[in-house]
Amino acid sequence: MEDVDLRRSIAKSWNACRTDLADLKKKDAGDPGKISQAVQARVKSFQATLKNSLRFARLNLDAAMVQALERLVRRPKSASKQDEQRKAVALQKVFDSMPEPGKAMLQHYRASSDPLDKWLVAGPWGHEYLKKRHISSEAFDGELCEMLACGGSAAGKVALSYGRLCRAIDRVDETALTMQASS
Helix, strand or coil, rough: CCHHHHHHHHHHHHHHHHHHHHHHHCCCCCCHHHHHHHCCCCCCCCHHHHHHHHHHHHHHHHHHHHHHHHCCCCCCCCCCCHHHHHHHHHHHHHHHCCCCCHHHHHHHHHHHHCCHHHHHCCEEEEEEEEEEEECHHHHHHHHHHHHHHCCCHHHHHHHHHHHHHHHHHHHHHHHHHHHHHHH
8 A cells, every 4th residue: 555545544534533523522512521522532442543553554564574585585494593593693793883784784795605694684683683773774675685686576576665665654653643633
């Protein structure tokens, strides 16, 4: 769903909620307490529905990204979970000391011949690391897809769209908060 479509959908839901509230005020004009309770209930219902929808959208988007990364970069069969954990800790120490960890990760991916290093850097661990460091993975994903020549594949398209879709969900969330504050 496009960013604009999502915004329209939320705006339509919000307008429907506001219309319902106006109808409630007309029906129960004689009892202000009853109106206030009904209004609060409708607004809370809208907020809860919106919050759940956006949370669900983020979960689905994250799951799609993990699946795409697993298709783009294969996990080496010879590596054990223990090897993976040790290597991840070592890589984290290295990248934590770098001023630009995203660029360092891409350089490490290019230079490394170890399949486990490549899996960790370009796979779910690397993206989770960037997220923890509050670094957008959008440029990283673009360069990674270019290196892997996978931009045209379904997994590549998911990876390339991930950052933009996350921003769109965040904008919808901000727009909804603005609409709630203005009512």
